[in-house]
Amino acid sequence: MKTAFRGQSAPATALVREYLPALTGLRFLLAVWVILHHIAGKGMMLDGWTQGLPEAGKRLVLGGYLAVDTFFVLSGFVLARSYSATSWDRRSLAQYFAARFARIYPVYALSLAVVAPFIFDSMTLPTRSLAVKSGLLLKYALVLQGWYGNLGVGWNTPAWTLSCEFFFYLLFPALFIGLRRMNRGALGLVLAIAVVTPVALAHAHVPWTWKPLYHTSDFVAGIAAARIFEGTDWRPLRRHGAWLYLPALATGAWLIVHPTFLNHVLIFGWGWDVNTGLRPLNVLALLGLGLGSGYGARLLSSAAIEYLGKASYSMYILHVPVLWWYSKWAIHQPYMPATVAALVYLGIVIGFSALAFEVVEKPANRWIRARVAARRADVPKRLAA
Secondary structure (H helix, E strand, O other): OOEOOOOOOOOOOOOOOOOOHHHHHHHHHHHHHHHHHHHOOOOOOOHHHHHOOOHHHHHHHHHHHHHHHHHHHHHHHHHHHHOOOOOOOHHHHHHHHHHHHHHHHHHHHHHHHHOHHHHHHHHHOOOOOHHHHHHHHHHHHOOOHHHOOOOOOOOOHHHHHHHHHHHHHHHHHHHHHHHHOOOHHHHHHHHHHHHHHHHHHHHOOOOOOOHHHHHHHHHHHHHHHHHHHHOEOOHHHOOOOHHHHHHHHHHHHHHHHOOOHHHHOEEOOEEOOHHHHHHHHHHHHHHHHHOOOOHHHHHHOOHHHHHHHHOHHHHHHHHHHHHHHHHHHOOOOOOOOHHHHHHHHHHHHHHHHHHHHHHHHHHHHHHHHHHHHHHHHHHHHHHHO
16 A cells, blocks of 8 residues: 655635535534433433333443544544645634534524533522632633532533534644654554553552543544545545454454453553543544445435535534423423433434524534635735735
């Protein structure tokens, strides 16, 4: 297989690469997995249904929190492909950071607006001091939850991952420049280091509450995977992507069902966990799905799943705020069976998220990007005046 790792970079701000719809569709499945995890917990709508599953099924459903690791690897993969030809300067950096802010914050702000009445109720409780209340509001406004662990409020628990994403976005230009010229051997070494780094951090007693630091390895693994993907001639495997993603997904499912297996695998005297084992498997799955072949990739590339994948961020960040309102009506009321209530809830989340995607996410994204581009274009005029 031929490589193209050391080619010259074009001066464009972002090169539009071959679109990989299966990876977009994958985001929808990951979002649904996270939602199932949240509504299958103790006392939630699917608690009884989940307890009736075989042990393997129960662990797969409750393991939905592991989807965020895949999201982080996918984030690095997509960004590295999108900005693979960027020539970094002040203009491109301004456009990049505007695009990253526009990608995340508008829908996040909408999620806080949805739970605003519940936030207000929390702020009026006398059990917290004014300093604690102000700190909570500041952490949520500045998306700092991922650095502080459990804040004692559940206004939007998945939002801790946005702390990680903003941290990744801040690091990305430097990380990408460092990885851009590496050959496959060096990138393989980077992947190996990314796999073991979180375990090393834990053994160095770095606080687990600093989640952005721990999950940076997932993001770096995604960048390295993208460089390998783009620098390799995949034509011999173009029709055989399933050879990569099916074994990776099957092995990942097995590890989730047997979570203690890696605890007994000692490397450098350290025991490993499920997250560590899933990191290289996530890379293999993304590479295989990126090839777009096989029934699984074609299903994820279907028009409906692809669209829901585009709306998956809204789905992910809005499902807990929607649950705050839905739980007041459905969870502890005898209106319908719990499993039916869960299906209705999932339908509401998907519909509301699609609406938010069309009415908030896409327009806000375009508006913020256009404003920053206009301001940057106006700078030379003002300097020349």
